Amino acid sequence: MDPTERLRERPGIRLGIMGGTFDPIHIGHLVTAEEARQQFRLDEVVFMPTGIAPHKQGQVAPPETRYLLASIATATNPHFWVSRLEIDAPGVDYTVDTLKKLAEVFPADSKLLFITGADAVLEILTWKQPERVLELCTVIAATRPGYDLGRLAEVLSGLERADRVHTMEIPALALSSSMIRERLAAGRGVRYLVPEGVAEVIEKSGVYASRHPAGASTGEEPGG
Numbered sequence: 001m002d003p004t005e006r007l008r009e010r011p012g013i014r015l016g017i018m019g020g021t022f023d024p025i026h027i028g029h030l031v032t033a034e035e036a037r038q039q040f041r042l043d044e045v046v047f048m049p050t051g052i053a054p055h056k057q058g059q060v061a062p063p064e065t066r067y068l069l070a071s072i073a074t075a076t077n078p079h080f081w082v083s084r085l086e087i088d089a090p091g092v093d094y095t096v097d098t099l100k101k102l103a104e105v106f107p108a109d110s111k112l113l114f115i116t117g118a119d120a121v122l123e124i125l126t127w128k129q130p131e132r133v134l135e136l137c138t139v140i141a142a143t144r145p146g147y148d149l150g151r152l153a154e155v156l157s158g159l160e161r162a163d164r165v166h167t168m169e170i171p172a173l174a175l176s177s178s179m180i181r182e183r184l185a186a187g188r189g190v191r192y193l194v195p196e197g198v199a200e201v202i203e204k205s206g207v208y209a210s211r212h213p214a215g216a217s218t219g220e221e222p223g224g
């Protein structure tokens, strides 16, 4: 059963939806989710790895690999879950479609808060139905230290519901998935940069070993 099916039974739930490619998941993502849970009084956080991301089709590790690594990374936090909604959806995943599906099944007294990176939010005007996204949820944009908030403010000024976007600085986001991929492609270790278990699966499977830092999906699963 997808965790969203179980969580929608909880009256008045404040649900964080951690949207991302997670290619691969790293410590910065976990710190972001936990900080959002505390700052925004979230009851639970569901990680939502993208299936086919609208803007990077065919360039990332296979969805099942990213789902597996996210499941391992979140296993020890009782408030963290991983959803297959986007992984299993046919075709390209647009955030608005995922939010619509959730809004249809979660009761009216629940609150949806979509957490993602500020650089992703910077592109929100190019997303499908951005105003509808902001009607359906509050957006929490996680920033790296030194992030230029002026650019984000400028982009958001083009939106009626800009007040629905909040920023949250996460020092641990000095880490990035691209940095992890670059280290792996160069044969360097990633222990302590990614959660325990994730490093082992990545290193044993070699999923990122021969991948170009920008990524190029072979469609193969680790060990496959």
Ligand code: NAP
Pocket: 018, 019, 020, 021, 022, 023, 028, 029, 032, 050, 053, 054, 055, 093, 094, 095, 096, 115, 116, 117, 118, 119, 120, 123, 126, 127, 128, 142, 173, 175, 176, 177, 178
């Ligand atoms: P991205 O372009 O790969 O990432 C942009 C930046 O945000 C990167 O620095 C990334 O760092 C960071 N980031 C991504 N997810 C994060 C998270 N949950 N917490 C903290 N930092 C995060 O963005 P993406 O991962 O493809 O997309 C992010 C979300 O926006 C996804 O849910 C995606 O579906 C959605 N999106 C929707 C549309 C649309 O509906 N048309 C278009 C674009 C994106 P790392 O690389 O270290 O994660």
